[in-house]
Amino acid sequence: MNAATELRNTPAARPAFPFAALVGQASLQQALLLAAIDPGLGGVLVSGPRGTAKSTAARALAELLPEGQLVTLPLGASEDRLIGTLDIESALRDGALRFSPGLLAKAHRGVLYVDEINLLPDALVDALLDAAASGVNTVERDGISHSHEASFVLIGTMNPEEGELRPQLIDRFGLMVELENCFDPLVRQQIVKARLGFDLDPQAFRAAYAEQQAQHVQRIRAARAALPALGFDDAVHAYVSALCIAAAVDGLRADLVMLRAARALAALEQATAVTTAHIDQVAEAVLHHRRHSRDTPPQGDAAAQTPPHDSASASATPPDESNAAAEASAATGDSEWGYLPPEPTGTTPVKGVIPLNEKKR
Missing domain, CATH: 1.10.8.80 (Magnesium chelatase subunit I, C-Terminal domain)
Known part of the structure; x- marks a missing residue:
């Protein structure tokens, strides 16, 4: 069976838009292909506004993989549904391990697609990223554990207007692509024409891209x-x-x-x-x-940022009082922002005013 026939015979709930027919998404296509070649990269995070073909691209990639399996994780899924469950009672009673596979097992050798991943609980995102990076899912309950292969391409999508992922989680995604709205009239027309053509006759549209799709399958396999x-x-x-x-x-x-x-x-x-x-x-x-930005100047430049000293005040402060103030400041340290230790303050005579420390003549 050749690659093109394999693509046509891949079971799917509904026809997928061909990966080769995506328009104006070169950076996204490259990231998805790299993750398909090496699932250990840790997945691809796709950020962008609504209507930028995030879910379309995820479904399109799935049918290029060996089993063409696309597994979608719903927002309300529990941890057990994701990683699977162990029958503890059976293990304790009969000594036999009974494991009920979850979505991670089902996604093996395929694509696990998570829409609005930024709205998932952190515990689920942690489990997803652990399995995506290691290729193994481990379930542990009451001292009993079970592991199985879970090599899949993780694709998480999000709309930044609906909230961001925590930095600790977003860093664990291998690759990230940020999509933007298209304001090029010609590109917009190409996208709309392609989508209308697919919606009107999916089979004929897919047939026009069958050869290019088969080439993608062969390239992934060879890579x-x-x-x-x-x-x-x-x-x-x-x-x-x-x-x-x-x-x-x-x-x-x-x-x-x-x-x-x-x-x-x-x-x-x-x-x-x-x-x-x-x-x-x-x-x-x-x-x-x-x-990250490097906006904070190095500590060695701190002296350059110090405001110039007031020479008039310095000349008005006696040397012994100035030394006492410096010693008090050094003793307290500069870290207590807003705290100033008591210290003598010099006075500057003003013409026409008799200083209090001088007797009237």
Whole structure:
């Protein structure tokens, strides 16, 4: 059975919009293909407003994978439904382990799609990301555990207007693509024409893209086979380190994901080695959600930020009083913001006013 026939025979609840027919989504298509080649990247987070083909792209990718399986996690799902359950009573009574698979088991070798992932409880997002990165799901209950393979492509979508993910969670997504509304008239027309053509006659529309779809299937299969043979030289490592340091990322996850994503891209292109050009093509998807600014000046520049000293006040303060004030300030430290220790204050004679510490002549 060739790849094109395999695509046509893939069971699906409804016809999916062809991945090859997506218009104006090059960055999203690349990120999804890389995650399909190496599911260990940790998934793809797609952020964007309504109507930017987030769910359409997720469904389109699923049928390119070996089993064409798309599993959707509903917002109200429980943890047991996600990871599965263990029959503790049976295990204690009969010594036999009975495991009821959850959605993670069902998504094995396919796509697990989570719409509005920013609205899920943190515990569920943690479980999703753990399994996506490791390829294994482990269920533990009362000292009894069971593990099974769970290698899937995690695609999470969100509308930033409805809330953000916690930084600790968003960083664990391997890649992130931020979609925007299209304001190019020609591109908008192409998108609308494609969608109308698909809605009017899905089978005929899909047939027009069957050859391109089959090529995607073959490329993914060949890239997965080539992936283990590709390594990284010191120049590539150094380049990745420089990019991640410049982006002020936390930890080393960005370095690891960038190298793996570049390797997946090199495998997709059937290259013989991973190069800095591959790094450049994946860097934005890796760093977009991890990048930090360096607006805070280094401590060494603090002196340059100190306001100039008032020379008039300094000249009016006797040397012994100035030293006493400096010693009091050093003793208390500068960290107690708003607290000023008592200290003598110099006075400056003003013409026409008799100082209180002078006797009237």
